[in-house]
Amino acid sequence: MTGYTAPTRDMRFVINELGLLPAIQKLPGCEDTNEELVDAVLEEAGKLAGGVLAPTNASGDAQGAVLENGVVRTAEGFSDAYRQFVDGGWNSVPFDPDYGGQGLPWLVGIATEEMWIAANNAWSLCPMLTMGAIDALTHHGTDAQKDTYLEKLISGEWTGTMNLTEPHAGSDVGALRTRAVPEGDHYRIKGQKIFITWGEHDMADNIVHLVLARTPDAPPGSKGISLFIVPKFLVNEDGSLGQRNDLRCVSLEHKLGIKASPTCVMSYGDDEGAIGYLVGEENKGLACMFTMMNNARINVGLSGLAIAERAYQQAVDYARERTQGAGPDGKPMAIIHYPDVRRMLLTMKSQIEAMRALVYDTVTSLDQSRRAEDADARQAAQARVDLLTPVVKAWCTDLGVEIASIAIQVHGGVGYMEETGAVQHLRDSRIAPIYEGTNGIQAQDLVARKVLRDSGAAARTYIEEVRALCDTLGAADGDTAAALAPQLAAGCDALAETTDWLLAEGKADMARVLAGATPYLRLFATVAGGAMMARATLAAQASLDTGAGDPDFYTAKLASARFYAENILPQAVGLVAPVRDGHRAVLEFNEAAF
């Protein structure tokens, strides 16, 4: 069993050296977010993650969350860790200072979040869900609602949840049936929700449920959904906790992984009806939900990266310690020397680096979309975030599973044993391609909403960005640039070709386009990861050329980029045919013959 050491040097490379922090510093209110501040935050967060959270990961998995008489008992150490997390102010990093937040950019927040997830994925879902609630209330709540809930949610004294899914309403959230009947200044909520992450627990005094429901005269489908605040305990005028609301956790799911995260079936209004407060307008709940969800999608993508990093660290430790066979000196040889083991480790490492750079870069655009002075700049940044969000969510979560699986493979036979801890990462990672919109939904979102809806404007802007990087790379010195430039150019051509095909075909036949959505997303992501590796190559080569910093670090960055260029990027070209030609068999296949 391996602990977790926050990869602060790698994080700082992405934040400080790939142009992200410099871009952030130009934003109003972020002038003081400098390298020293980032370093200090990462170091302190790393201590909490490695020292407090990580040791509860395996034991939390073994103990799970337990429901007894309507109360969920969390695993040993979880409450204490949460207390330290709240006391340290970690819940409030990126939020509004008017409500007690620290007002730091999301770029800084995402790095700390990566650590919480990697240290203890099940635990980290609690603050992650709270973030979604904060986001929704910040954007859609009334001033009174903000005054009542935001400070406590931002501090972490209270936690938040998202209540969307019902047994018949999963990907099709518009099919939900939970009812909300107006009664004076509030509503009475009745219905059952499933898959409610941290819907009930013992780590905080109150839980603020955000619940999607239908008012009596709501139109059918997704246009008739409203969002409600339904607190576990009602809040008195003075902010103290009042009566217990009519809601309860009726059961916990028995899951493959994230066992320490209580996944609740929640029942609202078994008696008189739970009291809820409308957020935003009636029937506009879907927009509020997407506010919660879009950020949550980036966070879930981040979780793929974070678990991959944790699994990678464990695999490296094992590969250094475990010997098999003899080396040239006749002595037992650590398996890290074997070419195939090194290939596995580099497959993990290079993609982790590409993912981290892509996620942090996307979040930088998110900061720009919210803070840039110029409205056009905000809009351009928002378009980039919108485009990259499904890419980040689906690619990083798919890779999270793949990389967790490779980590098991590095261990050989002992990797399959629960004691080793490697399989927990695979079990934990497997939910991420499913929740917050399955990866199939992400691919559909990418193609239909993000590429086609604006007639390819955002996609083409992005492709031009990658094309410019290819040019810069082609003109740069060094073996890695020379190896990466043609592969990235080929990937970029493949992305451009398939994007053009989607745009042309989307006018005639959406089914064809959707049949190729998943390979298109993978192609897009593989190229986007390659673009970030290009930026890493240029930065590392520049530091080597000027002799700044540790040459071993930058040389390793080049090797990792080269591995990506020669082993990962070539997949992109192989995905053109699935996008462009794959639809025939998909659509024509006789359903009875499945």
Place this chain on the structure above:
Amino acid sequence: MTGYTAPTRDMRFVINELGLLPAIQKLPGCEDTNEELVDAVLEEAGKLAGGVLAPTNASGDAQGAVLENGVVRTAEGFSDAYRQFVDGGWNSVPFDPDYGGQGLPWLVGIATEEMWIAANNAWSLCPMLTMGAIDALTHHGTDAQKDTYLEKLISGEWTGTMNLTEPHAGSDVGALRTRAVPEGDHYRIKGQKIFITWGEHDMADNIVHLVLARTPDAPPGSKGISLFIVPKFLVNEDGSLGQRNDLRCVSLEHKLGIKASPTCVMSYGDDEGAIGYLVGEENKGLACMFTMMNNARINVGLSGLAIAERAYQQAVDYARERTQGAGPDGKPMAIIHYPDVRRMLLTMKSQIEAMRALVYDTVTSLDQSRRAEDADARQAAQARVDLLTPVVKAWCTDLGVEIASIAIQVHGGVGYMEETGAVQHLRDSRIAPIYEGTNGIQAQDLVARKVLRDSGAAARTYIEEVRALCDTLGAADGDTAAALAPQLAAGCDALAETTDWLLAEGKADMARVLAGATPYLRLFATVAGGAMMARATLAAQASLDTGAGDPDFYTAKLASARFYAENILPQAVGLVAPVRDGHRAVLEFNEAAF
């Protein structure tokens, strides 16, 4: 939770219509193995698999195997199922009639085995291990040993195990330390073995352990290993069971999956030393082990296919039942209609078909290698089996995991819940890329032993076989042939190019070659699967042209082949760079920077 229906029609298509059975019927002793016989065997086996074994799969997973006072209690229904299996003669299908076997070709045996694994993977490992023991004794045992053990093993009255691994000796089996000291006509064995599948259980009267150990004056490493029969109960001269041998199961592993299969830590000779009998010559144990292992590798590859089939059936059932959103008629629409779900199902189905055809075809060569009258034909067939064995093992087990994971994805959120049963397939499948030689070892075996050792002779023969198929396909009628021919030709070129590279580079630098072994194996397998899809296309098109049989069935076979051509085969070209160029970053990477 879905049961299991043996895919007998698909099996018969491969066996009867892709030229496999016709090839078998030419072999001495197989003249009577006709379609009627195959049909009858498949139908009866399907009943046992679907009706008796499959219902114990989920309950066995939940209960697991339990060790109490040295005795392993298997899950409910396991013993009874085993009794029915033995009584039905299913254990004896492919074995020597002189010892009670039915003498049927392995081609028939493999189809029944696929059913046992798909129905209950954990349970099926017991007879699978017995097969390895039978193989080893058949090839290396004395007549007296055969007389004592073979009949009971072939009937299934006794079961067998393979005892290779020790804590320090996994992939490097030569590092094992278990000792065997001669004493009269037998040896005394002392040592501990780990990961012993079905090392102790309550389903049979005796367990025949085949144990690798070292004699006192054995040379170090793999050249000093001998193989011993170490029965749980010694066998009296009259064949009755005698005294309990000095061996015991000291603990069971707590694993990710195959929980109903007892994975034992076995201790030999805690007291006076376990009595063992030498198989073959001293220090030649490795050769005996490979006899056990080579067949076992094909069987483990088969398990990847079998679990994939089971997971696929469950995913299809769910996709037909589950509705989300509305169809053009405004009614709830089954998710099987969504293009992305269809893509997932076809990704599963097309690769399952390719795997099945490849495994069965490899086993046909195995039958030829053992039964062909002409020595040259036997040798050619053996070379083909040797070449394809690591491909079958690694590719099918990797795909088994990938396909089990897709099956979860088809389910969405409920797929992550243990009750649904989809995650069991992922958990069960994950061991197969590890045991019987990790897939990294398979790739190394393919490159170093199977491609380089004979200077590419077997590989080039195989490539010519694929090339000829491309030509036939290119000249054939039909859309599918037209779509598949160029993709298969491109894949074949990629295989030829990388094979030539390996042969050239292998003379200079084995590390480079081994660094690309894993992508080379994947490339090889992807093309080999494509070649089988080409044979399926030709057969299906011929049946459609002549109007023989059910046109829907053959049309679906064409669509599946087309999907493979346009979605799976294009990956092959993307694997050339990883083989040819990937080694630089792999070998040059600074180990300290991992």
